[in-house]
Amino acid sequence: MKKAIGIFDSGVGGLTVYKAIRNAFPEEDLVYFGDTARVPYGPKSPNTVIEYSIQNSRFLLQQGIKILVVACNTSSAVAVPALHQLTGIPIIGVIEPGAEQAARSTNNKRIGVIGTEGTVRSNAYTTAIQKLIPDAEVFSVACPLFVPLVEEGWQDHAVAQIIADEYLTPLKYKNIDTLVLGCTHYPLLHQTIQKVLGNSVCLVDSAEAIAGYLSRLLPEENDGRKGSDSFFVSDNEDKFAQIAKRILADSFGNLARVRLFESWFKD
Ligand code: DGL
Numbered sequence: 001m002k003k004a005i006g007i008f009d010s011g012v013g014g015l016t017v018y019k020a021i022r023n024a025f026p027e028e029d030l031v032y033f034g035d036t037a038r039v040p041y042g043p044k045s046p047n048t049v050i051e052y053s054i055q056n057s058r059f060l061l062q063q064g065i066k067i068l069v070v071a072c073n074t075s076s077a078v079a080v081p082a083l084h085q086l087t088g089i090p091i092i093g094v095i096e097p098g099a100e101q102a103a104r105s106t107n108n109k110r111i112g113v114i115g116t117e118g119t120v121r122s123n124a125y126t127t128a129i130q131k132l133i134p135d136a137e138v139f140s141v142a143c144p145l146f147v148p149l150v151e152e153g154w155q156d157h158a159v160a161q162i163i164a165d166e167y168l169t170p171l172k173y174k175n176i177d178t179l180v181l182g183c184t185h186y187p188l189l190h191q192t193i194q195k196v197l198g199n200s201v202c203l204v205d206s207a208e209a210i211a212g213y214l215s216r217l218l219p220e221e222n223d224g225r226k227g228s229d230s231f232f233v234s235d236n237e238d239k240f241a242q243i244a245k246r247i248l249a250d251s252f253g254n255l256a257r258v259r260l261f262e263s264w265f266k267d
Pocket of ligand 1: 013
């Protein structure tokens with residue numbers, strides 16, 4: 001039986017990653033878990049995010065997956081090493097793909113990164129970018145209000161522009177030519193962010209970057225069959241469904257709520 005690609009996020013934002021993977025691999029079966037009971041991960045401590053990420057991964061492993069994609073930037077930033085100890089299957093986070101794309105895009109080696117407090121605090125993007133370009137200058141800014149804005153469906157609202165101006169204006173003076181959208185929700189604010197920084201700054205969407213990265217791991221096999229879409233959440237399935245329909249349209253279906261069962265916490 002064909003195994004699925006498992007994708008988890010702290011909630012609904014990872015659907016931007018889901019969408020990019022679905023578009024790139026129409027024949028793959030995908031299983032998504034959104035930890036809507038415990039979102040947001042951004043302000044939480046690394047230990048808590050690691051613990052939640054392990055539990056989410058255990059749930060997906062129980063679904064019989066062949067690759068685990070950590071769509072959440074905050075989890076990717078702090079939990080991937082711990083997840084490698086859980087299983088022998090390939091695990092991909094969003095940090096390296098995003099860093100690679102930023103390194104390819106920059107000409108002046110001045111790169112901005114925006115993300116949650118947890119992602120920015122971890123320095124994960126800076127480390128990954130400087131591994132590729134040791135003399136790159138990386139300017140990171142946490143933009144915590146972007147997440148609730150998107151959850152509220154206000155990405156095109158005037159208030160989004162005001163908040164984006166506030167967070168991003170300091171970056172305008174850093175002469176960056178590339179900005180990593182280091183959070184699942186930020187691709188939905190693409191236009192607003194571009195408007196503040198101007199068209200000369202290239203925005204790197206980590207959702208798109210991970211789909212390109214994944215293609216290196218997946219053998220090209222296309223039997224013409226359309227892959228299945230399954231979604232699990234830990235709470236608030238109605239709200240999740242509402243946003244998911246907005247982001248995914250036709251690819252949305254098969255939603256179930258799972259409880260934080262004891263079994264998640266065991267090997
Ligand atoms: N999914 C998170 C991330 O990409 C954003 C939402 C949260 O704070 O949990 O970092």
